[in-house]
Amino acid sequence: MIRNVVLVHGGFVDGSGWLGVHRLLTADGFTVKIVQNPTLSLAGDAAATRFVLDALDGPAVLVGHSYGGAVISEAGTHGNVAALVYVAAFAPDKGESVDTLIADPSPGDPVPPILAPRDGFLFLDRDKFHGSFAADLPADEAAFLADSQVPWGVEALAGTVTEPAWRTRPAWYLVSTQDRMIPPHAQRAMAARAGAVTVEAIGSHAVYASQPGAVADLIRQAAGSADH
Amino acid sequence: MEASGSFAGMLRSQRHRVGLTLEELAEASGVSTRALSDMERGRALGPQRRTVLLIADALKLEAAGRAEFVALAKAGRARSAYLAAAPGLCELPGSIGDFTGRAAELAWLYRLAEEPVDGPHVAIVSGGAGLGKTTLVVRAAHGLRDRFPGGVLFVDALGMSRRPVASDELLSRLLRALGVRTQHIPDDAAEKAGRYRRLLSERQVLVIVDDAQSEAQVRPLLPGDGRSLLLVGSRRLLSGLEAARRLHLDPMPVPDAQDLLGRIVAERFDPRDEDLTGLVELLGGLPLALRIVGNRLISRPGWSAADLVDRLSAAERRLEQLSAGDLKVAAAFGMSYEQLPAATRQMFRRVSLVAGPDFGTALAAVVGDVGVHDAEDQLDDLVDLSLMGTAEGGRYRFHDLVRLYAHQRLEVDEPSGTVTAVRDRMVAWLLETMTAAGLWFEPDGAQSRFASAEEADQWLRVESEHWLPALGAAALAGRHDAVVRATSALHWYSDRWVDWPRWAEVFMLGHDSAERLGDPGRQAEFLNYVAWTHTLPWRDKRNVLPYAERALALARAAGDLLQEAWALAYTARALGPLGEAAAAMTAVLQAADLFEQAGDVDASCQAWIERGDLQLRLGDPDAALASFRRAQQTVDDPASGMTTTIADYTRPHVLIYLGKALGVSGQAEAGRAMMQQALDILEREQQPLEYAVALQALAALYDDGAVEARDNLLRAAELYDNAGLPDAAARMRAAAAEHGPAPR
Structure with missing residues (x-):
């Protein structure tokens, strides 16, 4: 049984959104580490993740939300990674980046309210944050997230994955069915391509914070079946 | 020669010629x-060339006879390019x-097999890649065969692959x-x-689980x-x-x-050739590397071991730019790789x-861009x-170290556009082939590419690890029609194949693509399939409702009566x-109405049965x-328009329900x-299991304590026992006991 879990957050937010998942998994006796990846570049975030992985005493489940999926795809080839869990996340193939994956939206896909870059950083429109990012969180929590946004570096979105870990590691995927940031159909297709075992949860893009139970369940499954 | 043109025939006649029993x-x-026995009876699909050569050696076949033997085996394989033997x-x-050393x-291991133990008898052979765990x-x-008259069973747990085999499947x-029917x-x-x-x-069996992934x-x-x-065996x-008990393998001693x-x-x-010693020093004690280099050496008659030592040292230097794996091993692979013909290198x-x-030859032919025979x-x-x-089943598999090497060569030797x-x-x-395979089972579907429905069925099962990711990749590439x-x-x-757990994922991909194409009727259809996967007996029925609800809305928007009816029927179920x-009754009444309007007699009949069941409840x-x-x-009624096969299948179920309802109404x-x-x-x-169900229903139509009730339940128990369902059998016996003691 794997006892380590490493959580990687996505763009616009920091690691504090993992509080609920952390609480549930530590109560089960897991050692849980949260990567505070700066989201300036994919290489930098992968390095921040490897830094945490290096310090573990054994195999881990590596979990990524949203852009964190690109990070775990890149850093997940680390020797301490036994399984990958994608939570409403990007799962780029070799040579793909978040940019290439969102380049060609289908007609009818919701358009994330991302503002024009300012000095190389992206922000979400504060007023549309609740509806687009976190519709299933209470309004005050969504407002707090909107006001505490972490600037997301355009370089991070452009960073291409060199050797996708999902090609060699078992993967699990949680699809959020009411996601208005990454359309569910894109999530399902990335999950299938990665050969991931897929579970669906009715929730917004902020499912990692709004439904910690569903996320923790999937991580437990991954820890149980992908022993090291 | 009385070879009769078949591999099976030639194998049998040649074995008789040299006077060997199958065992010998x-x-x-x-x-x-x-x-061997399967091959002689023509049941083995296509033995691998290596196996055929081992048999040819044992039969002492030479020259023409040997060539014919190999050719016949190959002809048998060519027919089954799509088909693989069912694992099991x-x-x-x-x-x-x-085999040498160890x-x-x-x-x-032999000593361990003899030792008496209390409790489960288990041995684990562990060690790194390429050390020869499987071979040992x-x-x-x-x-140890003779020691285990109950049989020797071998399963590959694929522990180092991306998707190890679940213990349930093992x-x-x-x-x-072990002889239990599926x-x-x-x-x-x-x-x-x-x-x-x-x-x-009960028996004395040796079970081998190779490449195990985990304790769980x-x-x-x-x-x-x-x-x-x-x-x-495990890494x-x-x-x-x-x-x-544990045995850890190290590299072989020099x-x-x-x-x-x-x-x-x-x-x-000459085994004392000093340059062979040089080779061993270069390679370390890894049997995998030794075998690859050794095979290279004998297939290159012009080379001496000294040549190889030189080349290997050079290769090792060249490979320093490649990052993964043991350098020595990669050098050994490189030795063989570089001497292959260009087409084989490309395939590799x-x-x-x-x-x-x-994977099988058909898929390899597609990626290699060559014919199946090549x-x-x-x-x-x-x-x-x-x-x-x-x-198993005439398929091919990489050792994972070799695969890593092959992948690195791909990156170095082919432009990324080609990849x-x-x-x-x-x-x-994969999408074309899965479509062709699926169509074999559709009413009026085309029957192409495969020789039979069984072959199409096998392909879909065996290749699911390939076609499901391909579906995802196609969706990402915007190929929604496909x-x-x-x-x-x-x-x-x-x-x-109802017990495959991934149908919901498949049909959701279909739904998403239909949505991209702006086809709500199709969306409703796929959502209904997803709903169906959740109606299966072992699933949580609550998960049916959201999918059926969404399907209902879409079907209504699209004016698709049949899909609307199915959405209601699944809701009811x-x-x-x-x-x-x-x-549920409200839903099933609406569904029945719509099925009738849409003229779907098969579904209509099903809705009547479901309606009756609910009325009973x-x-x-x-x-x-x-x-x-x-x-x-x-x-x-033969003129009702119901599909004959479905009517035949449904008839006994209707009778059982009628019997129940009559019983309840006195x-x-x-x-x-x-x-x-x-x-x-x-x-x-x-249909022994359905028969047991009917016996049980019949027993319920007798008074408490009736001998007939008890006897019917005991017969049902027997059937469950024969079917390997001891728990169900025990339930029947317990129910029978309530009608009085069993006859002696």
């Missing part, structure tokens, strides 16, 4: 008796003829190999493991008390398995390694793009050089067991009787007559 030939060739025979692979390890374990198993395969294997994991342990305690994967396979032995220590290399190259080299690196753990020749050459392994093009071609081919076509072709087929019979047996009679009329005798009709049909159709 097995002993001489290292190929198991069962495999758990056949022990042949042992390598020039004497202490073998002795350890297989060799030991051959040596158990199913082992149970099948339909008699319990669904429940605990029941499955219980049955496996019982069989192992192996634990359900532990034997109970008794004299069976579980032998596990990991599996230290969580407490009761196990003298053994020299000996191994000497034997491989014995036909051309490109098949590293295949996602699943193993692909097969190239793969066989790779097998001969130990650069490729073989898997993308090859991937696209593979995805397109995705919709492929997933919709699998609708009827999914009914044949979920609500009934959820204790909401009244709401709601305590209205008269209304239920009317519903079941209506269904019966449809089933029995007409037990008429009810028993219905049950008897159902029993007659089920007996004729040889």
